[in-house]
Amino acid sequence: DTGVSQDPRHKITKRGQNVTFRCDPISEHNRLYWYRQTLGQGPEFLTYFQNEAQLEKSRLLSDRFSAERPKGSFSTLEIQRTEQGDSAMYLCASSPGQQQYFGPGTRLTVT
Amino acid sequence: GESVGLHLPTLSVQEGDNSIINCAYSNSASDYFIWYKQESGKGPQFIIDIRSNMDKRQGQRVTVLLNKTVKHLSLQIAATQPGDSAVYFCAENTGSGNTGKLIFGQGTTLQVKP
Numbered sequence: 001d002t003g004v005s006q007d008p009r010h011k012i013t014k015r016g017q018n019v020t021f022r023c024d025p026i027s028e029h030n031r032l033y034w035y036r037q038t039l040g041q042g043p044e045f046l047t048y049f050q051n052e053a054q055l056e057k058s059r060l061l062s063d064r065f066s067a068e069r070p071k072g073s074f075s076t077l078e079i080q081r082t083e084q085g086d087s088a089m090y091l092c093a094s095s096p097g098q099q100q101y102f103g104p105g106t107r108l109t110v111t
Numbered sequence: 112g113e114s115v116g117l118h119l120p121t122l123s124v125q126e127g128d129n130s131i132i133n134c135a136y137s138n139s140a141s142d143y144f145i146w147y148k149q150e151s152g153k154g155p156q157f158i159i160d161i162r163s164n165m166d167k168r169q170g171q172r173v174t175v176l177l178n179k180t181v182k183h184l185s186l187q188i189a190a191t192q193p194g195d196s197a198v199y200f201c202a203e204n205t206g207s208g209n210t211g212k213l214i215f216g217q218g219t220t221l222q223v224k225p
Contacts, residue, residue, distance in 0.1 A: 042218055043215050045213065099160060103154050
């Protein structure tokens with residue numbers, strides 16, 4: 001257990017529905033990252049926060065995706081109008097500097 | 112483009128033997144590298160890291176070697192145990208914009224035979 005928690009661990013939703021995931025980082029870490037991982041692949045970077053500021057977004061993050069970190073602590077990732085291609089593991093990581101500590105992930109299945 | 116790749120998708124070793132997992136990276140500007148272990152259904156777990164000003168770093172039963180000349184990274188696991196069975200990823204931080212985002216390779220599955 002790295003100290004990074006994610007909720008829920010599993011989510012099954014129907015195509016077209018909205019979903020929201022939560023990440024609670026290690027408390028003293030000011031950096032927070034979201035990654036997406038599909039089966040058999042390595043994680044792919046989605047977005048990065050330093051404190052409450054979202055400083056980088058990947059081209060993978062379409063306009064259906066939005067992430068927030070309102071008080072520089074926990075973060076949420078929302079996917080609107082889910083598509084079957086959104087099915088993946090969504091991983092959150094926090095960092096005090098360079099070393100990133102990953103949470104257990106939220107596995108999303110879109111039916 | 113930026114990419115980090117691994118040479119072999121699967122590596123099978125006998126319990127007690129040493130394992131070597133290889134990784135090639137393409138961005139010569141990368142200044143920080145990490146190896147992660149990922150078990151089924153879990154998030155990546157940090158194993159060891161190395162900065163670009165080093166060529167070797169040792170941990171408990173693990174050693175990471177960095178060869179910047181040929182842009183190659185390897186992870187050596189001594190006396191491999193059944194609990195080492197997992198997927199191993201190398202990742203690089205290209206240093207671009209100093210966001211710290213990691214670029215991952217596709218992973219090598221390590222199978223340890225008893």
